[in-house]
Amino acid sequence: MSKKDKSAELNTDKEIKVKKKLSAGRMILIILLIGIVGFAAFTFLGMKDGKEGPKGGPDMTDENKETIFAVTTTEAVSGQIKDILKVNGDIIPDSSVDVYSDSSGKLSKLKVSLGDYVRKDEVIAEIDPSRPGMSYTANPVKATISGTITSLPFDVGATVSPQVPIATVGRLQSLQVRTFIPERFISRVKMGMTARLSFEAYPGEEFMAVVTELSPVVDSISRTMEIKLDLTDKDKRIKAGMYAKISLVTEVKEDIVRIPSDCIIIRFGETFVFTMDGEDHVSKRLISEGIRINGVSEIREGLEVGETIIYQGQTLLDDKAPVKVVRTVQPLK
Template identity: 45%
Template sequence: MRTKKLQKLSAAAALAVILLLTACQGKGPGEAEEAEQEEPLFAVNVTRAVEGQLYDYLEVNGDVVAQSSVDIYADTSGKLFRLNVTVGDYVYKDQVIAEVDPSRPGQTFAVSPVKSPISGTITRTPSDIGASITPTIPVATVSKVDSLEINTGVAERYISRVRKGQEALVELEAYPDHRFRTYVSEISPVVDPLTRILSVTLAFQKQDQRIKAGMFAKVKIIVDDKQNIVKIPSECMVERQEINFVFVVNDESRVEAREVVPGILIDEKLEVVEGLRGGETVVIRGQTLLEDQAKVRIIEEVPALEEADNIR
């Protein structure tokens, strides 16, 4: 009797094991197959391609100077007897700014006046009273500080892109949040053979009392104003195997790997010459693992670039 009970228990246990194994074997492959059939979904941020304007510019440095600056010299040699001006004083043409005493031991002469050849502001007085003066040593410098300009230079390889009349934006360290507008007024006819730099002069479109001679200027000369071009943030473009492309999102929340021809890149704004139209939605972040026809979920839409360009 006991043997029969053991046989029944053994049979029941064996059946339970068989059912458990069968259930496990049936569940595993089913889940694996379902996992294989489930399509991955990529979270991305997108933005819109814009048709508009894009500036190309050259970035150089320069100095603010007076348009007219003249050194004042004495007509005779002697000691600087009197200096009638200080830096910042305004003087008129033919005004006496100093006197030189040409007397020598045993010989006394009348003092010789030193006159300003132009009207303007005294910007330098390099000699002190009692100093020896000759017709080759300046007594002072007078400048027309109410009419300022910027002296800068362009490297030889870029001189073909610079022309008179081009607009240039200027930033001064004293006013970092303001851009002063200037234009190319003069271009030197020769290149410096030592530095390979072409001297360029910029005139202010409007004189501003905040601007002082001697200030350091950061200059952006606008060499091209491109209109009606397609532009996107540069981070939208991906390069794989030396091919440039962007991921364009379609109405079915899938992406198309679109090959593009890039143009100029300015301030992280990229011109797209071919392969993209204004208004199309492109992936700006999250494209690292994307492939053609991948399914995506848009997390955020980044504001598009402005149609009118703004140089920072």
């Protein structure tokens, strides 16, 4: 075999090997293309099925599912509500009188002690008006009313004058409560109003009182008006000087619509509640609120007795929102 024949044969073998490699590469490329087209077709069909649903039914993808809110409900009821004004005050004697001496001098004798009962014109102290080089008879100081000694500001030996009281006598058989009402509330306070008193000395107990005195003027410095209340029942445990917490009942309303104050939402200038609309949706209801006291609110307009309202879980709700009632709270009593 000549050299030319051998060279031709080698070239032929190389061409065959190159053709085989090209054929294999084409096959791999075709397989990849078929796989890509198949995956794309599968994805497209899946998306189509997801949008239309079986037989053209509603969309059931996770993105479009409704959020259902868990809520607690209660019921609007009819009843009584009281408007209360809370202030603080002091227990004072019904009548209290300061006792003065007739002359200046030294307090030589003090014949009574704090808490002693004295009668009118009884001598309670003696004042020695003597001066250096001059001697005078001691001047007696007499009680001007019958009652109990509630204050003795001086000790024996102190120098006193007619301008300063040396004792205070009070009638403790009848006690009063004295308090001061801020000017903005005085229109709500009237004679005969009832009040509940509480004392730190007797926690959990309440004592009744009635407004019996209203000052005719408002203090121009403190901007308050003084009022006094009489205790309805005498109780020896209550003593002059005690600190009292006073709850004045300024208004009583009967047969009004009442709901827990926590049900009410104030948002963007609107006051409203959510009521149940059917079994699984709520309705936004604009209301007009009246008295609010101790977690209970009066509803003047927008709600009827017996309607079911959302008590808890209403913060994120909107009108017609879907809900699930998980608990029902007993209505107000």
